[in-house]
Amino acid sequence: MILDNENGLLLMRHDGLEERTWRSDTCYKLIFSYFGRGAYQTHSGDLSIEKDEFFIFNPEIDHKQLSVTQEKFLVEIQPSLLREAAERMGIKQAEPEFALISYKHPQVRQWVSFIRDFLSIHELSGSISGQFFLDNSLTQLSILMLQFGPGSHMNTFPAVKCEANINLVLTALRESYNEDWTLDQMAMVARMNKYQFAHMFKSELGVSPYSWLQLYRLFRSQYSLLNTHESILSIALQHGFKSVSSYNQLFKKVYRKTPGEFRRFNGLKK
Template sequence: MILDSENGLLLMRNDHLDERNWRSDDCYKLIFSPFGRGDYQTQRGDITIDHGEFFIFNPNEVHKQLKATKEKFLVEIQPSLLRDAADHLGFKHTDPEFSMVSYKHPQIRQWVSFVRDFLSLNDGASSAANQFFLDHSLTQLSIMMLQYGTGSHQSEFPIINSQANINDAIKALKESYNEDWTLDEMAAAARLNKYQFAHLFKEELGLSPYSWLQLYRLFRSQNSLLHTNDSILSLALQHGFKSVSSYNHLFKKVYRKTPSEFRRIHGFKK
């Protein structure tokens, strides 16, 4: 099934799940994995999306799909719609650049579930009804992408409301994110043993506890990176990284560019 409008496109299909053609689209593209693993290749590295996770390609990101499990679900959003949503939400910024990170978020999962169910139940309904539904759905998704998608517009990792134990650990990590944390200490904050904690954290967020903490440190550093002249070394150490090399390495993994390049592109010009 394909629905499209001037603001974007929604695709849901169960065939051609192992295409190998390179694509480069002038839109944002959210890909969600409803059933299992999806593999995508870019010219800057491979991306894996596990069950229940989502990922956002930026405009003109050259990529190709290697594999999708059982179903491919994607939504394309025109930059003009996302820009309009950003203006209404107060993100006074250059066009958002989303990070190369896949993870789970309950609100995105619920939106996808609702849309999939609606379209399945209304397969064969009038095109006008589906078109009206699509237009409103694209606006909703634009807002959620900005709120829950990690990128240049964020000053920290998006809020995720999880199980109480995980929420307690996340709260503790946020309060002292620039300090050293062991897995045992994280698990103690969640009142779980470290094996239960690591498994539950990964199941809920799609990221390991330490990966989440490192990403949180990176996104907390972005505001200072874009709005101050502090050195990259100073920013790295202030936000809990052991060295500037580890900060640079994670930044290149997340954005495929160095902090200095990111600052030059997205920083407010004086």
């Protein structure tokens, strides 16, 4: 099924999953995996998502689908709609650059589940009710993307409610993210052995504990990058990175840009 209008497009289908052509769209594109692993290629590296995870392509990013499990679910949103949502939500950066990482959030999954269930019951293609449903769905997703899609508009990792043991660790990491942490120390806070802890953490959040910590450090550093003239080395060290090299490497993985390029692209405020 495909529903589309001037603000975007919603696609859900179970056939034609072998698409392997390069695409570059003028819109934001959220891809969600409801059943299992999906793989995509960009000119700067491959991306994959597992069950219940999503990622967001920014406009004008060349990409190609390599594989998808059982169902293709994606939503395209025009920048003008996301800009309007950002302005109404009081977000200063009206056209954010989303981090090109896979992520898991329960509220995004709940939204996708509702959309899938509704579309499986109602035939909306070409109808007035279908357009009304699409308009409201795109607005809802714009809000969810801005709240829970990691990107340049954030100074922290999106909030998520987890099991109590994991919440204890997240609180501790947020309070001392610029300090050294080992997996053993995190597991001790969670009162679990490190193997059980690592498995539960990845299941809840879609990333490993250390990856989450590094990404949290990166997002916390973005405010300094975009609002001060501090050196990149100073910002990296202040936020827990051991070297500017490791900071650069993570930035290139997440945004396909160095911190300096990210600063210029998103506009250092005077």
